[in-house]
Amino acid sequence: MGAYSGQFITPGRFAGKVAVVTGAAQGIGQKVAERIGAEGGSVVLVDRADIVQDVAKGIQEAAQESGCGGSASSVTADLESFAGAEQAVNAALALHGRVDVLVNNVGGTIWARPFEEYDEEKIEREIRRSLFPTLWSCRAVLPAMLAQESGTIVNVSSVATRGMHRVPYAAAKGGVNALTQSLAMEVAGRGIRVVATAPGGTEAPPRKVKRGPEAESATEKAWHQAIVNQTVESSFLKRYGTLDEQAAPIVFLASDEASYVTGSILPVAGGDLG
Template identity: 35%
Template sequence: MTDDQLALTDPTKRFSHITPQRQQQSVPGQDARLNPSPDHGEESYRGTERLTGRKALITGGDSGIGAAVAIAFAREGADVALNYLPSEQVDADHVADIVRAEGRIAELIPGDIRERDFCAELVSQAAEALGGLDIVVNNAGHQIFTEDLEDLDDEQFDRTMKTNLYAMHWITRAALPHLQPGSTVINTTSVQAYKPSPILVDYATTKAGINGFTKGLAMQLAPRGIRVNAVAPGPIWTVLQVTDGQPQDKIEHFGENTALGRMGQPVELAPAYVFLASPESSYVVGETLNVNGGLPTP
């Protein structure tokens, strides 16, 4: 729980000092260059020992939602292994420094999860470094807007599918031998699964697929005592938006279509992942928690 959550806070005014600005970065981008900087909970998230002794693998753990989850998990008592692309090293080092300052292990494992063999190596290295594995957060994602289907080439479609869906399958499958009863798998889907944007056809397709994957796998693994759930973010201020995740003319108004009238910050997602990872959610299976500022979903 963050400090300002302890007091009565108007959610429409929270983070009003962080306003989106037009800017362009090449894929995958760096949080360190994002202006203004997102709030990952570096100074604000306060843990309550809900994940003491747990061991988590987080993909896309260098920035955005993944970084916020890593920081929150560490402050709740968990050790973490973070996956990211090699070009994102500066962001990964920043998150690792915060995790280690909490006295927790931060294992950094760069690599491309579009490669099946690497996904297996990733899980093996994470489990070895942490002395086991009982939380898997499939969070990494690829999003590039395309105005017309004719311009959505096979290379982009393939990259989106492999990053967002194939890797989730490969990593979860490789992790299963390590997961004991009480373990959890948490997948990052999106409001795009329910309200697909016409310029994000491939991305929205993968997010709808993640919902199906989550619910089906949850039913399969529940008898083993392994819970599978998902979190569906809305418009969150991350580097994903400025690496052609959104058109430049939409950046300055990003999130204004929500009921709260603003974009969200990565730290606002972290409590949902903590809840789904902790025993507090022991009766929650196959659920998708929507954290989207008030965008109606089924």
């Protein structure tokens, strides 16, 4: 754990950069953090699951072994509250004195079901999970980036803004898209870029910490399978993507190579535009 094993590496691309990656304990967030560390960045991994500490330790050990110049530390925080987002940003500032990159990766469908099958509590939980961590983290990091007159925010949205059996999640990610474009316009003249990727279906190892309960009944399994079928059918490539295929554009947009890109939402879904 910790050594980036993907096929895409640009040595030194993040040398001297401090990157905060949220939702970094597993999945896309972990892969992004590992890659930025392998490319020489100082990465602060944030998650509410304690296993994020192990991921950071692995990245740190891999960086020392390879001599790539990267480093890693972790913060355990619940980003569904502004206090948690401030805690994460303040920890990065206390350790490094600046934040050059923020990758907002927290979110994900908790339940899969037709909209009429969501009750009030489930709808509110979906919105809190997939909109507020990005909203709060953007707000928390903004004062530091404005003070240093530089910074890049990469939000991980979703092409599921047009999809089935997850309307509240789609609404939350639509909010992330609006946040990205509105904030990008607001801060472009102050040295800050704000961009997003919109992943499609992505193959990943079984989650170590579940977002919600597993589908149990035949009906619940059918609702979930309908999402899988629609996701593959909507993709021109007729398949799910890989974690490497999702991490690559995120890391590119976070880097100085994308210095003329802001306000954009890049679909990464095999041709599905969401």
